Amino acid sequence: MxxxxxxxxxxxxxxxxxxxxxxxxxxxxxxLSPKVKHMEPLYIDLVRDLGARKGEKEFNLGSDFLNTNNYREYAVLAEYEFAPIDRLGLEIETDFSFYDKTNSESQIPENKLDKLILSAQYSFFVSPKYQTTMAIGYAHEFELTDFNSYDSAKFVTGMVYKPFFVAAKKWGESFHTLIFTGPMMSHNFDETYTSVDWQINTSLHYNIPNTHHFIGVEFNKEVVDSEFEMTMRPQLKLQLNEAFAVGLVAGFPIDNEKEKFSSFFRLIYEL
Structure with missing residues (x-):
């Protein structure tokens, strides 16, 4: 027994x-909440991954070089983004801009801490079945005065209000498409009106099989003062290890007579 x-x-x-x-x-x-892994654009990046999961964090450093008819611009940015709950991403970003004349007669902007941006993004539709994610978000920009005017002018010179919509789809195992669009409402404190422009950014990426590397292209389109402007940005992302990645971007203006060739570099660290 x-x-x-x-x-x-x-x-x-x-x-x-x-x-x-x-x-x-x-x-x-x-x-674990449902999530579709989309390839994120490198130049106009998202607040956080679409379908973000609670606890995700990421830190970015970027540098931008822009050549115009009158000056060269060197910009540096720092971003910190995190997801406090599933599907919600938050971000804080600071941008510095430095300028150099291309000729002695050029009038150029002053060097400055260009802006402080606070952003939020919520993925309201996540479908692994259809390999599709959609999100809405809002970015609030505080435009700041140049370094030389800190003692004699307002520190914050204006605001930019940017609600946006994002839709992304994965096609098969490797191809990804994304659209990021919305109005940009700019309010300069020295003016009595608010200007409204539009951005319509589209991208196509190819994820190299069995890796986290991708190649692709962004088409950054804006309607500014009723004029259409577009820059094509081919790009490459190299995943160095589980935490670090590097993004390389080149910019070619298509319908923008003011700008010439530009380049952008992004260092990505997932915490």
């Missing part, structure tokens, strides 16, 4: 362990 009871006890314990393991695995899968 003792052997029989011991045998029954062992069998019962084994079955309980199997059941609890299966339950733990199911619980882990249930605890």
């Amino acid at each position: 003792e052997r029989k009871n011991l045998k029954n006890t062992l069998i019962y314990t084994f079955l309980v362990l199997i059941g609890s393991t299966g339950y733990a695995q199911n619980s882990d899968s249930i605890s």
Whole structure:
């Protein structure tokens, strides 16, 4: 009888362990909200991954070089983004701009901490079945005065209000498309009116199979003062390890007579 009871006890314990393991695995899968891995543009990047999961964090450093008819612009940015809850991404960004004349008669902007941007993005539709994600968001820009005017002018010179919509789809195993669009409402404190421009950014990316590297192109389009402007930005992302990635972008103006060739570099660190 003792052997029989011991045998029954062992069998019962084994079955309980199997059941609890299966339950733990199911619980882990249930605890993770659905998410589709989309390739994110490198120049006009998103607040956080579409379908962000609670606890995700990322830090970015970027540098931008722009050549115009009158001056060269060197810009540096720093971004910190995180997801406090599933599907919600928050971001804080600072941009510095420095200028250099292309000729002695050029009038150029002053060097400055260009702007402070606070952004939020919520993925309201995430469908692994259709490999599609859609999100809405808002970015609030504080435009700041130049370094030389800190003592004699307002520190904040204006605001830019930027609600936006994002839709992305994965096609098969490697191709990704995305659209990022919305109005840009600029209010300069020295003026009595608010100007409204539009941005319509589209992108196509190819994820190299069995890697986290991708190549692609962004088409950054804006309607500014009723004039259409577009810059094409081919790009490459190299995933160095699980945490670090590097993004390289070139800019070619298509319908923008003021700008010439530009380049952009982004260092990405996922915490």
